[in-house]
Amino acid sequence: MSTPGPAPDPLLRADNRRMLGKLCVIAAAMFGFGYALVPMYQAICTALGINILTLSEQRTSPHAARADGRNTQVDLSRTITVEFDANARGPWQFRPAQASLTVHPGEVATVMYEFRNVQDRTMAAQAIPSYAPKQATAHFNKLECFCFNQYTLAPGESKSWPVVFVIDPKLPKDVTTITLSYTFFEVGARTPAAPATTVQAGTTAAGERS
Template identity: 55%
Template sequence: MNSENRKLLRKLVVIAVAMFGFGYALIPVYKHICEVLGINVLTQKDGTVAPPENTQVDRSRSITVELDSNVQGTLRFRPTQSSVTVHPGEMVTVVYEVVNSQGRVVNAQAVPSYAPQSATPHFKKVECFCFKQQTLQAHEARQMPVMFYLDPQLPKEVKTITLSYTFIEIGGLAQSPQPAGAAAAGGTARL
């Protein structure tokens, strides 16, 4: 290896080490700059992590959401709590429980309703068992969450909202699994 190649190799190694050192030094420099400017500060002075705050929550207002349930069919259906107090913009999860006490599979769908009617466009569900049909096996019990928030634009005169679900059995009797050969014989088994 000639001397010019060795000089070039040394220069390249020095440049690579300097680049690595510069990149390594950027992390504490960036943290210090962000701390001084108050940008993206996730840790407090005592070292604990500050949870992010939802600035869209209106803590000046409290709304009572009453939970109600009705059933059309043979299921037992109820909320696990009768009401919850929320601030507009706050994410809340409530749970409803359904029990199929029958010895057969049941298909059902939950239909929501709201009172007063003026609250309906401001009641925002993120997750709900009412979005799809539920199939409950014989003697199955299930807890189903509803995750929602109230739009901060909810009229100021609304202090209480009733969220009511009617759980409706659909499709009549659900078919039970057919024993092998039943389909070939042209028979359908129903419970």
């Protein structure tokens, strides 16, 4: 028969209870501090003019997406008049929807070109662009253009194609007018040269404005 052990020391039990109470208080304080850390940090960042905490929210918000997508290279101090020309080398109708458009360098713009095959047969055709003055060629950037592809059109079929472009802000300051001319030709026929009269007229007009 085993003998009972010594009775627990009342002082030791009191110390254990006090220690347990202190640990509970520390745990509660740490939880409360962690819970309050976010609003405290927001208040500090706001007071100091720092907005690091909400940076990820700004990047994913629709408003921020629109702001990030804005072209910050637009030169609002300049305007360029872009004149549109169309040359149809064949029995079809081909023309721009508008004669000209005024844009800022760096601004994305769109113009529509309309085409109609008035023949009684299917045709395959493509357009080639030219620019006046010639020095504008390297600064006229087409983001979307029907001239990149060949098209097959049925008899009487009509098409409407966009030209999305942006003019490089590095365009020389003396160029205030650019003529964009398209020559639409039937694939399989001899590729026509750029319309010399249009280039000369555009160069003269640009020279008079410079």
